[in-house]
Amino acid sequence: MNEIILTLFNGVSLGSILLLIALGLAITFGLMNVINMAHGELIMIGAYITYVIQNIFINYAPPEYFDLYFIISIPVALIVAASIGMLLEVSLIRHLYKRPLDSLLATWGVGLILQQTARSIFGAPNVGVTSPSFLSGGLELGSLILPYSRLFILGLSIICLISIYIYFFRTASGRRVRAVMQNRQMAECLGVSTRKVDMLTFAIGSGFAGVAGCALTLLGAIGPTIGTSYIIDAFMVVVVGGVGALFGAVSGAFGIGILNTVFEYVTNATLGKVLIFIVIIAFLQWRPSGLVMSRSRSLD
Amino acid sequence: MRKQNFFYLLILGLLASFMVACSAADNAANATDPEEEAVDATEESDSNEGSDGDTIKVGILHSLSGTMAISETSVQQAELLAIKEINENGGVLGKQLEPVIEDGASDWPTFAEKANKLLQQDEVATIFGGWTSASRKAMLPVVEEHNGLLFYPVQYEGMEASPNIFYTGAAPNQQIVPAVDWLLENRGDSFFLLGSDYVFPRTANAAIRAQLDNEGAELVGEEYTPLGHTDYNTVIAKIKNENPDVIFNTLNGDSNVAFFKQLKDAGISSDDMTVLSVSVAEEEIKGIGADVIEGHLTSWNYYQTTDTPENEEFVANYQEEYGEDAVTADPIEAGYFGVYLWAQAVEEAGTTNVDEVREAAKGISYEAPNGTVTIDGDNQHVYKTVRIGEVQSDGMISELWQTEEPVKPDPYLDEYDWASDLSESLAE
Numbered sequence: 001m002n003e004i005i006l007t008l009f010n011g012v013s014l015g016s017i018l019l020l021i022a023l024g025l026a027i028t029f030g031l032m033n034v035i036n037m038a039h040g041e042l043i044m045i046g047a048y049i050t051y052v053i054q055n056i057f058i059n060y061a062p063p064e065y066f067d068l069y070f071i072i073s074i075p076v077a078l079i080v081a082a083s084i085g086m087l088l089e090v091s092l093i094r095h096l097y098k099r100p101l102d103s104l105l106a107t108w109g110v111g112l113i114l115q116q117t118a119r120s121i122f123g124a125p126n127v128g129v130t131s132p133s134f135l136s137g138g139l140e141l142g143s144l145i146l147p148y149s150r151l152f153i154l155g156l157s158i159i160c161l162i163s164i165y166i167y168f169f170r171t172a173s174g175r176r177v178r179a180v181m182q183n184r185q186m187a188e189c190l191g192v193s194t195r196k197v198d199m200l201t202f203a204i205g206s207g208f209a210g211v212a213g214c215a216l217t218l219l220g221a222i223g224p225t226i227g228t229s230y231i232i233d234a235f236m237v238v239v240v241g242g243v244g245a246l247f248g249a250v251s252g253a254f255g256i257g258i259l260n261t262v263f264e265y266v267t268n269a270t271l272g273k274v275l276i277f278i279v280i281i282a283f284l285q286w287r288p289s290g291l292v293m294s295r296s297r298s299l300d
Numbered sequence: 301m302r303k304q305n306f307f308y309l310l311i312l313g314l315l316a317s318f319m320v321a322c323s324a325a326d327n328a329a330n331a332t333d334p335e336e337e338a339v340d341a342t343e344e345s346d347s348n349e350g351s352d353g354d355t356i357k358v359g360i361l362h363s364l365s366g367t368m369a370i371s372e373t374s375v376q377q378a379e380l381l382a383i384k385e386i387n388e389n390g391g392v393l394g395k396q397l398e399p400v401i402e403d404g405a406s407d408w409p410t411f412a413e414k415a416n417k418l419l420q421q422d423e424v425a426t427i428f429g430g431w432t433s434a435s436r437k438a439m440l441p442v443v444e445e446h447n448g449l450l451f452y453p454v455q456y457e458g459m460e461a462s463p464n465i466f467y468t469g470a471a472p473n474q475q476i477v478p479a480v481d482w483l484l485e486n487r488g489d490s491f492f493l494l495g496s497d498y499v500f501p502r503t504a505n506a507a508i509r510a511q512l513d514n515e516g517a518e519l520v521g522e523e524y525t526p527l528g529h530t531d532y533n534t535v536i537a538k539i540k541n542e543n544p545d546v547i548f549n550t551l552n553g554d555s556n557v558a559f560f561k562q563l564k565d566a567g568i569s570s571d572d573m574t575v576l577s578v579s580v581a582e583e584e585i586k587g588i589g590a591d592v593i594e595g596h597l598t599s600w601n602y603y604q605t606t607d608t609p610e611n612e613e614f615v616a617n618y619q620e621e622y623g624e625d626a627v628t629a630d631p632i633e634a635g636y637f638g639v640y641l642w643a644q645a646v647e648e649a650g651t652t653n654v655d656e657v658r659e660a661a662k663g664i665s666y667e668a669p670n671g672t673v674t675i676d677g678d679n680q681h682v683y684k685t686v687r688i689g690e691v692q693s694d695g696m697i698s699e700l701w702q703t704e705e706p707v708k709p710d711p712y713l714d715e716y717d718w719a720s721d722l723s724e725s726l727a728e
Contacts, residue, residue: 007537124373125374219530221557269497270526
């Protein structure tokens with residue numbers, strides 16, 4: 001019984017991590033159709049920002065406030081990654097909206113540049129981030145231990161999801177974004193500045209990548225290549241969830257997360273990965289547009 | 301709409317095949333057969349190889365970009381430091397050493413290509429380089445074909461002895477076998493083997509299985525994860541179920557960070573079970589975070605804390621050159637003394653001619669930071685002291701145990717009866 005609960009929790013936890021890294025991509029790739037290969041590097045930026053802020057706290061803040069660094073890094077990572085995303089959009093991506101293959105190559109190149117930049121600034125070796133003390137240890141339920149860091153990531157991904165929902169469906173600005181994505185010409189005719197909307201949307205997507213990077217410091221290595229280990233998973237989630245459907249990403253993430261954990265538990269890590277790919281390929285044969293179909297009246 | 305979906309599918313497929321290709325490259329590069337290549341090695345030799353007027357060119361071939369750059373950059377720095385020191389002391393044969401630096405880019409075919417370039421175009425006297433077994437296996441046919449030299453600085457799975465390669469890292473009997481013995485004696489006899497899914501962990505674990513079997517110890521589980529794996533929750537759940545005394549960890553690269561962080565989060569500390577790692581040194585501990593890995597064990601030939609006068613000087617020089625925060629580690633040290641061993645062999649031979657240097661290198665010894673290292677003429681590995689250490693809260697490793705004297709290298713594990721089937725099946 002314990003095993004089943006633990007596996008389920010691990011699955012949900014993996015799902016929440018996948019969701020967090022894919023949320024930004026669900027916006028830039030899903031809504032805007034930009035194949036952003038630099039998404040992983042925006043995650044990396046978030047992770048390094050956490051590292052930098054940690055070091056600032058170590059050097060300048062009294063030790064009793066040390067744990068605060070993590071709380072502060074989240075919004076800072078959001079803002080910095082969003083600004084870099086905005087810069088990227090203005091300087092490069094806006095010229096490539098109609099050329100998806102070119103944007104794939106160009107953003108791949110941007111990714112490499114960002115990786116090398118990180119390597120030049122922080123050095124090639126991984127850097128260490130100490131988890132804040134309130135996230136070490138775990139919640140004990142009988143013989144089960146649910147790590148606080150995992151619970152925190154689960155919570156964070158839910159908060160991100162809710163804020164995205166509120167933004168897109170409850171604010172005027174979000175409504176404009178949806179209008180532009182659904183029917184660009186019509187939105188233009190009604191006086192929406194599509195240029196500004198594009199820039200803002202891409203920045204938001206990038207910002208969430210930064211938040212994901214911040215959360216990933218709790219789990220794994222922080223190095224220049226951190227992005228490459230997550231980018232494929234992120235694309236997988238968005239494609240399975242349904243391109244264009246923000247909330248498809250949610251079902252995609254948790255579906256993949258739980259299935260992957262179960263497969264890995266009954267076989268092993270390598271085979272689990274193979275099995276999940278087989279399931280995804282079969283699934284996309286059956287439903288090529290993903291779990292959640294996006295319906296729109298625009299002519300493709 | 302359908303067309304677009306097809307496009308996305310294509311992209312996904314492309315990404316997937318890219319990922320698969322990355323891990324497949326590792327295996328493909330291992331397909332070469334060392335024994336067979338050795339026979340084919342041509343006897344071309346040039347007495348002036350690598351010498352060009354007043355300088356002797358030596359090749360340095362490490363990954364300065366890509367995933368392996370994390371580890372290899374510092375080995376390269378150590379080799380450059382050794383070259384600088386040798387040059388300041390008058391060089392080799394009265395000539396200055398001139399390093400020719402190439403980037404293997406963490407890509408195994410690139411290693412072969414660059415090794416070829418160094419030997420053919422730059423005509424270097426020797427190459428110092430490589431880290432992963434895959435990169436060594438890629439360079440092996442090249443150095444044998446052109447009768448070049450390669451100094452390889454990293455511990456590895458053994459089962460190889462090319463006449464053109466000097467192995468300055470540990471053979472399995474200088475790291476893994478003594479570590480297992482020590483663990484059986486001191487930490488319990490139920491083992492869980494965890495490794496990355498490629499040649500080194502699989503070969504190493506095959507040897508450990510045979511050894512455990514021979515000692516009557518219990519193997520409760522064995523798991524492999526893809527290189528770069530980041531989620532260890534499921535593996536940790538399996539480990540918890542089996543509750544072993546010891547986890548023998550042959551994970552490589554970033555996965556170690558994820559594994560140790562998540563192990564701690566799952567409430568397992570070094571008091572509950574011992575993790576002994578063979579690919580985690582001071583450099584990696586910085587990235588993992590000392591608080592996370594504190595109390596766990598490692599097995600190497602050298603630690604920054606190793607207490608020899610040579611090491612004190614080496615650490616001081618290294619930190620002066622590369623900053624106070626720089627740490628030294630086993631592969632860094634092996635890269636460093638490899639340069640000195642080569643220089644000494646050249647002095648002995650009086651020439652940089654590969655055949656003569658190889659002949660002169662037999663039995664040469666050097667006072668390295670880890671103690672006296674001696675080249676074994678039979679297999680071109682070195683005698684080294686084995687040390688088990690425990691990670692401290694400051695990220696340094698303190699020694700718990702060491703062999704009384706340097707251990708004779710035995711890459712094929714010929715000395716061990718239990719390994720007899722193993723070397724036949726793995727080394728063919």
